[in-house]
Amino acid sequence: MAGQHTLDETERQVQARLGDLKIDFEAMAVTSNLFRAANSVRNYLERTVLAEHDLSWTAFVVLWVVWIWEPVESRVIAEEGGFSKATLTGVMQTLEGRGLITRTRSRKDGRLVLVKLTAKGRKMMKQLFPEFNKGEQLAVADLKRSDLGSFADLLRAVTLTADSQKTF
Amino acid sequence: MAGQHTLDETERQVQARLGDLKIDFEAMAVTSNLFRAANSVRNYLERTVLAEHDLSWTAFVVLWVVWIWEPVESRVIAEEGGFSKATLTGVMQTLEGRGLITRTRSRKDGRLVLVKLTAKGRKMMKQLFPEFNKGEQLAVADLKRSDLGSFADLLRAVTLTADSQKTF
């Protein structure tokens, strides 16, 4: 994954293909490294912690959100997890089939579906999350501890900016 | 996407479910915001720039790598783009069907497949990439320009750390 080409070389190639068109290479470096980093951490966690429990990334995110906020409506899970309602339906069918969550239609509002963990699901998360957090710790292990706060702030700022562009 | 729950509230809920088990909340904040940010930027770019050209995220990444480094071997594209060879095969079949790339077996090494853009593919990228870069610019528009360099460095460090954990 860690590209074998240098940043300089890449910039030269881009410029060669675009003539003297102005490109913002700093923005490009940030976003491309953002995707690389997210991909690497995700792959690492999927192949280690999550694989042991036979969970996909999205399945884990769903379980996590439900674990923290149950009972919780489907739309909240989708919004909190950053994927579509369509995706969520499929993943929840899998999780329900494995006996990790339950879905019940809300009595107050017939449009809503309330999601909860089963006892089995709660037991899994209680064991799984500390392992997952160990993996998160490893992923940032080479960073200066004092940088973590501002790093998270920068990431939050990017999220806010991108999300605000959503509706235009 | 931007979670409606505060960070403090989330931490309290996690701790309530784990008793006094030690959790690294700083690492958690970094990684969860990393995924949020990557997701938001990706969704934004997919819905705007890429949708206009009817391209998926991965399809764009493939085109980009080929555009810069053609002729390039399949394995390099997969490594550079951060996805599996199996995924790549499917995406390239789509792109070949749309007449954007060509695949030819290497004469020097019969195992390799060399990928190039067609004239149509090159024309598309020449128009598309500047638009894409405009989107990247927007995604980091609210950040201080002077922070971009160290931000990219932090992201690179996370990638290196996570990738080095890959083989254990």
Next chain:
DNA sequence: AAATAATCGTTCGGGTACGAACAGTTTTAA
């Protein structure tokens, strides 16, 4: 109260996404 609009979760179709198994090619060992 009746028509209209908004919201929610599901379904559908097509395109990723991955690990594992595979066949073909090249390299290495013996």
Next chain:
DNA sequence: TTAAAACTGTTCGTACCCGAACGATTATTT
């Protein structure tokens, strides 16, 4: 040089992943 090992890209099976269209429910308008 022949057998074993390593490597590359494809196929297979299963599970996401999304936008669009849909039916059901609730809210808003008039």
